[in-house]
Each structure stands twice: as structure tokens, then as C-alpha cells.
Amino acid sequence: MILYSYYRSTSSYRVRIALELKGLEYTVRPVNLVKDGGEHRSSTYLELNPQGRVPTLIDGDVKIIQSPAIIEYLEAVYPANPLLTGSQADRALARSVASIIGCDIHPLHNVSALNKLRAAGHDEAFVEQWIQGWIADGFNAIESLIKDKAWALTDEPGLADVYLLPQVYAAQRFGLDLACFPRIARVAELAKSHAAFQRAHPASQIDSPA
Template sequence: MDLFTYYRSTSSYRVRIALALKGLDYQAIPVNLLRDGGEQLKPEYRAINPQGRVPSLRTEAGRVITQSPAIIEYLEERYPEVALLSSDLIVRASQRAVAALIGCDIHPLHNVAVLNRLRGMGHDETEVIAWIAHWISEGFNAVEQLIGDDGWCFGASPSVADVYLLPQLYAARRFNVELSACPRILRVEQLALAHLAFQQAHPDAQSDKPA
């Protein structure tokens, strides 16, 4: 498998976590979102992903899957060992709800394209950072109430909820979002920092991270 990725992309990061948790081998193909106006916008990459976004996954059969939720669902169905979803339907739905809250309601609002649009509309960096902090904080306040009191987000092993949460935490740290009101989230972060799969997927461990 080939994963078209960018070290600091939260959506790429979550796919890397899923691959690492499942112990799957893949070739990382970096797509620099900043170089030369963004390699994701070049015709060569748009031929792979017409939307011009990362990540994209090229399967062993040569088929390309775009959008991190679709990629993670594909991996879960194609490689069910080391399951990322509970067999309990209610817990399973709760895991998906946290993933969707992060993937649909937090992350898109600090996507590079959105932030550049804000800048293009005349907002300065102070206003952009305040925008990011507001939406991450609002979303995390809800996540904090949805996850459990012990272990990972929903029990003794990481699930799709944790796969989405850790990259969002990375973004929160990047933008200096205050997290003291989220002890459950911080507990999960500590578990992830000590877990090999999360370490392997971390932006700092990627070959395309600038020296």
C-alpha cells in the first residue's frame, strides 16, 4: 500500500495511527502542502486525488481511496484484526460519534484551506489563532463529556475514537489551546505517548518532517 501523506496533516496522522495499530506495512509518499504553493495542487497529485487533499491510500490492487474516514473504514473491513470498533453496538456508535465530532466539527474548521481563506478575507494571525482555539475548545468540551473515566476513550484498548483524538490533540498543542479543563482527554494523551503505534505515527517520526 502507498499512503500519500504530510507529516503535520491531522487527517494523514489519523490514517497512520490506524495502519500502525493494525501492524500494516505501507510506503509513505510525502506530499508537501506548503512547498511551491502546495504539492497537493499540482496536476500530478490531482490525477491521484482530484480534490487535491491528503491523505490518499493506494491499495495493493492499485485502487485509490480518498478521505480519511473512508480509508479507515476500508482498513477496518479489509483487515479486521486489531479491531478499532467495539463489537458492542452502542459502544461502537459512541466511538464513531467521537470520531465524527472531531473529523466533521473540529478539524475542518482549522484546515489549511479554511485558514488561508480567513487570511485572504483580511483576518490577521491573532484572529486566525483565536478562531482555531475557539473551535477546538468547543469540540473538546463535548469530547471530554463523551469519553470514559478510565483507560482509552472507550476502555482498555484504543479505538477509532483515539485514532481521531490524538491528531486533534497535536493540533491543539501546535496552537497553544488551553487543555486543563480536559483531564480525560489528557489521560488518553498520556497512554498514546507511551504506545508504540502512536509513536510511529507521530509527526515527529515522519521522514518528511523538516530537520
């Protein structure tokens, strides 16, 4: 498998975590979203992904864009080490946490949305407040849904954690204090010592400047 990824893209990050947790071999092909106006805007990449975003997964003859679709594909085609476990209610709860992040938080601090704010004349202080506000709103809901111990919802990391850890990374990057979210902070601390999360972390990527 080939994953077209950008090191600090949270949607790319969540796919890397899923691949690592499922024990699947893959090769990262970096797509720099900043250099020379962004490699994702090149005609070569647009032929691969007409939306011009990351991630894109290539698995043999199969090409998939959008991280939720990629993760769903991996879960269906490679059922070992499942990310969704337990009852249908348990799985629905995990999808709910993932959807809060993937549908309600992440799109509102994606670079395209932030650039619209800047183009409308908002300064960086406003943009930072915007980002922190939307992440905090989502985290308040998630904090009430996850457990007091172990991973977000289960004894082993699963779909909720796949989405949560990249969002924590973004929250910290944009200066949101996690002190108000002790359960989320607990999961983030647990992930620091887990090999799959370590390998998927932005700092561990071949295109990371760190």
C-alpha cells in the same frame, strides 16, 4: 500499501495511527503542502487525488481518498486488530467522537478555511482565537463522553483514539491549554508510550523537519 501523507496533516496522522494499530505494512510517500506552492497542487498528484488533499491510500488496484473512507476500508478489508469493538451502541459512541473531530472541529481549522479568513482581512490573532475556540467547543463535548481511565472509550486504543490524538496534536500546535480537559490529556499522555502512536507521530515521519 502506499500512503500519500504530509507529516503534520491531522487527517494523514489519523490514517497512520489506524495502519499502525492494525499492524499493516505501508510505505509513506510525502506530499509537501508548502514547498513551491504545494505538491498537492501538481498535475501529477491531482491525477491521483482530484481534490488535491492528503491523505490518499493505494492498496493494489484500489485508490481511496478522505481519511474516514480510508479507515472504514481498512477496518472492513483487514479485520484483524479491529478499531471498533463492543456492542453496536459502543461502536456508535466511538463514531460519534470521531465525527465531532472529523466533521465539526477539523474542517474549521483546515488550512483552506484559515486562508479564507486571512483573505477576508482577519489578522493572525483572530485566526488563532478562531482555531482555539472551535477546538475547545468540540473538546468540551468529547471530554464528557470519554472514560475516566484507560483509552478514550475502551481498554485498548480504538477509533476514538485514532481521531483524538491528531486533534490533540493540532490543539497543542495552536496553543490550546489542555488543563480544562483532564480526560483528553490523560489519553494523550498514555499515547506517548505506545509504539503505534509513536511511529505515527508527525515528529517520526520522513518528511518531518524535526
